[in-house]
Amino acid sequence: MVDEPRVGDAFGELMRAALAERTGRGPRPTFAGRVTRPVIEIVERDDGFINGAPAARYVAGPAEWYDWDRRALDRLDGHVLDVGAGAGRVALALQERGTPVTALDISPGAVEVATRLGVWDTVCATVDDHARSGSRYDTFAFFGNNLGLLESPRRAPVLLAALAELARPGARIVAQGTDPYGTTDPAHLAYHQRNRDRGRMPGQLRIRVRYEDLTTAWFDYLLCSVDELTGLVQDSPWRVGAVDDADAPVYVAELVLR
Numbered sequence: 001m002v003d004e005p006r007v008g009d010a011f012g013e014l015m016r017a018a019l020a021e022r023t024g025r026g027p028r029p030t031f032a033g034r035v036t037r038p039v040i041e042i043v044e045r046d047d048g049f050i051n052g053a054p055a056a057r058y059v060a061g062p063a064e065w066y067d068w069d070r071r072a073l074d075r076l077d078g079h080v081l082d083v084g085a086g087a088g089r090v091a092l093a094l095q096e097r098g099t100p101v102t103a104l105d106i107s108p109g110a111v112e113v114a115t116r117l118g119v120w121d122t123v124c125a126t127v128d129d130h131a132r133s134g135s136r137y138d139t140f141a142f143f144g145n146n147l148g149l150l151e152s153p154r155r156a157p158v159l160l161a162a163l164a165e166l167a168r169p170g171a172r173i174v175a176q177g178t179d180p181y182g183t184t185d186p187a188h189l190a191y192h193q194r195n196r197d198r199g200r201m202p203g204q205l206r207i208r209v210r211y212e213d214l215t216t217a218w219f220d221y222l223l224c225s226v227d228e229l230t231g232l233v234q235d236s237p238w239r240v241g242a243v244d245d246a247d248a249p250v251y252v253a254e255l256v257l258r
Contacts, residue, residue, distance in 0.1 A: 011109065012111075012113070013214055015058060015113040021039045038054050065089075068176060068246070069143060072143065078138025078171075082104060082141045085103035105124065131166050135166060138172070140163055146175065147229070152222060173254065174252065176250065177229065178249055201228065238255040
């Protein structure tokens with residue numbers, strides 16, 4: 001029998017370790033307790049596929065970002081809600097520009113790290129819960145592939161309706177996504193077919209984030225094409241506006257409040 005990892009705030013612990021790696025202060029992975037090792041985020045898919053990436057990107061400044069993120073940052077104005085803010089890299093960049101911003105994340109550990117890094121306004125809540133707060137925003141930032149938070153055709157209308165509740169007239173969503181069809185990897189193509197066979201969208205992932213002996217609960221995360229995104233928002237209060245696909249299959253889409 002193989003023991004399962006503990007379910008908890010794995011992402012928050014990952015953010016704490018990423019901050020420790022960045023600052024040189026606090027617990028982080030080591031070899032033999034002496035040599036520090038990179039902090040790695042492990043993402044496990046429900047078909048057994050496992051991927052890892054350095055967590056340093058969550059605490060990196062704009063100079064270390066991908067080009068599409070830097071271009072997307074210029075699209076953010078008014079009072080911004082940074083959705084899935086993580087350690088607050090986008091919120092910090094906006095603060096430096098004098099742009100009012102609120103960093104929102106469901107991970108208590110991530111919100112703690114964002115606060116320690118200097119984000120002034122943080123909220124630990126889901127979008128749905130925050131929609132009942134009475135707060136209003138001009139722009140919603142979904143960086144770090146967080147268009148995936150649409151999750152599924154079933155969840156997307158609920159999230160989009162909650163964002164509309166938080167929106168001021170003329171509000172926009174600036175969201176980075178990935179077209180799942182821009183791959184030739186057999187493991188991903190097989191997963192697309194597995195999803196089709198199960199009546200799911202090809203790019204609808206079922207994943208969890210792992211760190212050391214912790215894991216998040218399983219959750220859906222959506223990779224979709226721009227055409228699929230257009231279909232998902234068709235009956236929502238939003239419409240697809242400008243799309244930056246200069247780095248395809250990665251793209252940044254603007255959704256505009258109707």
